[in-house]
Amino acid sequence: MSILTAKETAKNETDLVEIISGSASIVIEGGGTRRIGVTEGEPLSTRGLSGVTLYEPGTLTLVAQAGTPLSEIDVLLAAENQRLAFEVPDFRGLLGRAGESTLGGVVATNASGPRRVAVGACRDFCLGVRFVDGRGAVVKNGGRVMKNVTGLDLVKLMAGSHGTLGVMTEVSLKVQPLPETTVTLAVPGCDAGEAIAILSQMLGQPYDLTGAAWQNGEVLLRLEGFETSLRYRVERLRALLQHDVVEHWGLEACDPIWRGIRDVTAFHGRSGDVWSVSIKPSEAVRVLEAVQPEDVMFDWGGNRLWLLTKTGTDVREKMPSGHATLMRASEETKRRLGVFPPQSPALERISAGLRQRFDPEGKFNRGMR
Amino acid sequence: MDMPAPKPEILSRKSELAARLRAVLAKHALIEAPEELKAYECDALTAYRCPPLLAVLPETTEEVSKVMAICHEMGVPVVPRGAGTSLAGGALPSEDAVILGVARLRDVVEINTSDRYIRVQTGMTNLAVTAAVEDEGFFYAPDPSSQLACAIAGNIAMNSGGAHCLKYGVTTNNLLGVTMVMADGEVIEIGGAEMDAGGLDILGLICGSEGQLGVVTEATLRILPKPEGARPVLFGFDSNEVAGACVADIIRSGLIPVAIEFMDRPIIRATEEFAGAGYPDCEALLIVEVEGSDQEIDDQLARIVEIAKRHNPVAIRESQSAEESTRIWLGRKSAFGAMGQRGDYICLDGTIPVGELPAVLKRIAELGAEHGHMVGNVFHAGDGNMHPLILYNANEPGQLESAERLGAEILKLCVDAGGCLTGEHGVGVEKRELMTHQFAPADLEAQMAVKDVFDPKWILNPAKVFPLDVSAHRRGAA
Numbered sequence: 083m084s085i086l087t088a089k090e091t092a093k094n095e096t097d098l099v100e101i102i103s104g105s106a107s108i109v110i111e112g113g114g115t116r117r118i119g120v121t122e123g124e125p126l127s128t129r130g131l132s133g134v135t136l137y138e139p140g141t142l143t144l145v146a147q148a149g150t151p152l153s154e155i156d157v158l159l160a161a162e163n164q165r166l167a168f169e170v171p172d173f174r175g176l177l178g179r180a181g182e183s184t185l186g187g188v189v190a191t192n193a194s195g196p197r198r199v200a201v202g203a204c205r206d207f208c209l210g211v212r213f214v215d216g217r218g219a220v221v222k223n224g225g226r227v228m229k230n231v232t233g234l235d236l237v238k239l240m241a242g243s244h245g246t247l248g249v250m251t252e253v254s255l256k257v258q259p260l261p262e263t264t265v266t267l268a269v270p271g272c273d274a275g276e277a278i279a280i281l282s283q284m285l286g287q288p289y290d291l292t293g294a295a296w297q298n299g300e301v302l303l304r305l306e307g308f309e310t311s312l313r314y315r316v317e318r319l320r321a322l323l324q325h326d327v328v329e330h331w332g333l334e335a336c337d338p339i340w341r342g343i344r345d346v347t348a349f350h351g352r353s354g355d356v357w358s359v360s361i362k363p364s365e366a367v368r369v370l371e372a373v374q375p376e377d378v379m380f381d382w383g384g385n386r387l388w389l390l391t392k393t394g395t396d397v398r399e400k401m402p403s404g405h406a407t408l409m410r411a412s413e414e415t416k417r418r419l420g421v422f423p424p425q426s427p428a429l430e431r432i433s434a435g436l437r438q439r440f441d442p443e444g445k446f447n448r449g450m451r
Numbered sequence: 452m453d454m455p456a457p458k459p460e461i462l463s464r465k466s467e468l469a470a471r472l473r474a475v476l477a478k479h480a481l482i483e484a485p486e487e488l489k490a491y492e493c494d495a496l497t498a499y500r501c502p503p504l505l506a507v508l509p510e511t512t513e514e515v516s517k518v519m520a521i522c523h524e525m526g527v528p529v530v531p532r533g534a535g536t537s538l539a540g541g542a543l544p545s546e547d548a549v550i551l552g553v554a555r556l557r558d559v560v561e562i563n564t565s566d567r568y569i570r571v572q573t574g575m576t577n578l579a580v581t582a583a584v585e586d587e588g589f590f591y592a593p594d595p596s597s598q599l600a601c602a603i604a605g606n607i608a609m610n611s612g613g614a615h616c617l618k619y620g621v622t623t624n625n626l627l628g629v630t631m632v633m634a635d636g637e638v639i640e641i642g643g644a645e646m647d648a649g650g651l652d653i654l655g656l657i658c659g660s661e662g663q664l665g666v667v668t669e670a671t672l673r674i675l676p677k678p679e680g681a682r683p684v685l686f687g688f689d690s691n692e693v694a695g696a697c698v699a700d701i702i703r704s705g706l707i708p709v710a711i712e713f714m715d716r717p718i719i720r721a722t723e724e725f726a727g728a729g730y731p732d733c734e735a736l737l738i739v740e741v742e743g744s745d746q747e748i749d750d751q752l753a754r755i756v757e758i759a760k761r762h763n764p765v766a767i768r769e770s771q772s773a774e775e776s777t778r779i780w781l782g783r784k785s786a787f788g789a790m791g792q793r794g795d796y797i798c799l800d801g802t803i804p805v806g807e808l809p810a811v812l813k814r815i816a817e818l819g820a821e822h823g824h825m826v827g828n829v830f831h832a833g834d835g836n837m838h839p840l841i842l843y844n845a846n847e848p849g850q851l852e853s854a855e856r857l858g859a860e861i862l863k864l865c866v867d868a869g870g871c872l873t874g875e876h877g878v879g880v881e882k883r884e885l886m887t888h889q890f891a892p893a894d895l896e897a898q899m900a901v902k903d904v905f906d907p908k909w910i911l912n913p914a915k916v917f918p919l920d921v922s923a924h925r926r927g928a929a
Contacts, residue, residue, distance in 0.1 A: 138806060140699035140702065205655060221897040227803065227835050227869070228836070230874060232882075233898050234664075238623065238654075239651060239656050241652060259703060282565040285567060288742075
């Protein structure tokens with residue numbers, strides 16, 4: 083169950099414009115499965131804006147309304163041997179939610195899983211967007227082609243904006259063919275420093291790792307592609323590794339491992355706050371030494387650290403560089419520390435200026451800024 | 452193509468402006484002699500020329516900041532310029548504008564191969580970035596065909612792609628952070644060496660903004676390990692439809708070629724005469740390149756050949772060596788030169804959904820015949836980024852205008868087919884007036900509202916991207 087009960091459900095853009103003009107403060111809600119900010123305002127559900135409007139497997143393009151359930155898209159793509167390349171995390175277990183994730187929520191939070199290290203984030207696969215802004219204007223930007231520099235790129239701006247600029251109604255995405263097979267190399271017995279050294283060395287090799295993580299003292303490296311090619315790459319990586327290595331071949335063996343990383347399964351049901359830290363891999367060990375978390379996991383080759391910390395720990399004040407998002411904590415802690423990383427005064431001014439233009443009355447997702 | 456009339460109140464203050472700029476710049480960084488200003492009168496869209504009021508070539512971010520502060524205070528338009536290779540007139544000055552060139556900002560600031568990034572000043576050329584990390588086994592992925600000359604500043608402004616972006620993405624997918632000078636001279640940092648910055652994706656907004664939002668002086672770029680090797684295969688087909696269907700099948704197969712290039716008959720003929728690459732005489736030609744070890748390349752090429760054979764190609768040439776690879780690429784790489792040999796040309800870069808390819812090519816041929824211009828098509832087929840080359844004779848009155856009319860028809864066709872006006876060159880002045888064909892008034896208003904936030908006085912590249920009548924009110928407010 084979502085923690086909010088949707089009061090208004092928009093069925094189309096016209097509806098949406100009407101609801102927005104009649105509301106003072108709105109919390110935009112798809113499935114409510116990945117909202118991390120504090121909730122301030124009346125819920126507005128986008129679930130009525132549902133359905134895939136276009137899917138062309140031959141051009142790797144999918145266009146769907148923002149309220150379309152992610153599961154519907156996954157099933158549709160799987161039938162054509164395709165998938166969303168950016169490996170959408172399922173945060174229901176981590177955040178203790180039970181709703182049905184929607185495409186709009188995925189894009190609004192730029193939800194990106196382990197494959198990001200190779201292919202990029204959700205925002206890198208967003209080709210186009212339609213949204214209704216706070217003044218009721220219906221805006222489209224981008225399109226459904228892979229390359230597009232026609233005008234300013236508001237698609238990127240909307241992706242990851244946590245619903246603070248407008249209500250997305252439709253998104254176009256680039257999708258990806260499924261690989262023939264996959265393999266995961268597990269290197270046990272590595273501390274954080276060794277892990278970073280291995281991850282950086284391996285990501286510096288031309289073997290297109292599509293996963294590079296570390297948890298429970300185990301470095302995890304994933305390859306995807308044709309089996310003949312993977313056999314060769316595994317041999318090369320093993321020659322470089324000089325450690326004991328366990329190979330897990332095939333989707334059935336690899337899927338649970340990478341779901342665990344993607345969804346941060348190791349932290350589910352455990353008490354404490356959860357932080358997502360964005361950092362240069364070479365700074366990761368310093369962060370751990372300074373923060374002393376209860377538990378830790380590296381993803382994206384050490385570019386992202388998942389930290390489980392004692393309740394109320396301010397991770398940001400201990401960080402040498404990079405930034406941190408408070409993914410899970412009590413409302414009190416969220417309000418005290420802030421969910422999103424603070425910006426420089428200049429960027430804060432620009433962000434406020436953008437919100438002012440798109441949402442002059444400050445109606446949208448006040449708790450997500 | 453129209454440009455707004457220069458503002459007399461700016462022209463009349465030229466010497467005051469020059470004196471103020473001279474005071475904050477190093478010696479020789481201010482260019483004011485008419486014969487020297489001529490070098491800045493156009494970019495690679497050479498059909499349009501206009502010497503700027505002044506040009507400056509700062510050597511530091513601080514100098515860029517001072518220049519911007521002065522121009523902002525005096526309300527003088529600033530046209531940022533990288534290496535001047537824009538095909539869309541992105542760096543075309545106006546009579547009352549200062550050209551701000553970043554050509555002297557060419558240092559490598561930091562190389563970090565363990566975290567896989569490089570920090571450079573943006574006057575560095577695209578190829579020089581790769582050269583800086585090559586010895587360590589890395590490269591910078593976006594590879595616009597002007598990469599020998601074009602600057603990273605321009606790559607960011609136009610979100611440049613290249614032949615290999617099918618696998619590696621375009622500039623926005625490889626840009627981690629920038630130092631940017633705002634319209635009023637304030638220096639800001641956006642992003643950094645991390646994979647993403649917190650907050651709104653301002654970096655995503657900056658990339659491809661055509662100098663509308665600020666002047667980027669430093670950039671942190673993602674670098675990648677150099678592949679073990681790469682080799683192409685070439686296929687000839689007797690129709691564009693069949694070649695198009697073959698492209699779709701390759702894309703669906705799960706193979707990830709680094710490039711799929713398409714050439715049509717007019718281009719094949721022109722390049723054969725010009726470069727003699729030994730291409731088959733056919734309707735459509737595909738070059739597909741894959742990367743990996745020798746064995747992996749053999750394996751991938753075998754799979755691609757198998758897919759292509761289902762479409763009855765009239766020719767297959769699989770490269771087994773570096774020399775053969777060079778020959779296969781020779782014609783494609785000399786395509787623009789070959790067309791240039793036949794006359795002047797306009798190069799467009801409208802992008803279409805790949806499935807629309809045969810229909811769009813057919814219609815382009817019809818439009819070409821109607822307008823009396825030969826049109827050749829080379830393009831990045833994997834992502835639908837077309838490059839129709841329209842031939843015309845610049846010495847014959849009316850020919851440029853007629854070629855431009857045809858170009859506009861072709862770009863509208865791309866939009867109507869579900870695509871866009873420009874895939875990698877940018878709007879500049881060239882496609883400015885066509886923006887209303889792709890965008891509704893509310894769409895353009897939203898984009899201009901973003902510019903308002905960054906550049907309230909509209910002094911940065913003000914007569915670009917947005918149709919003149921649509922932006923008139925804002926530009927007048929300067």
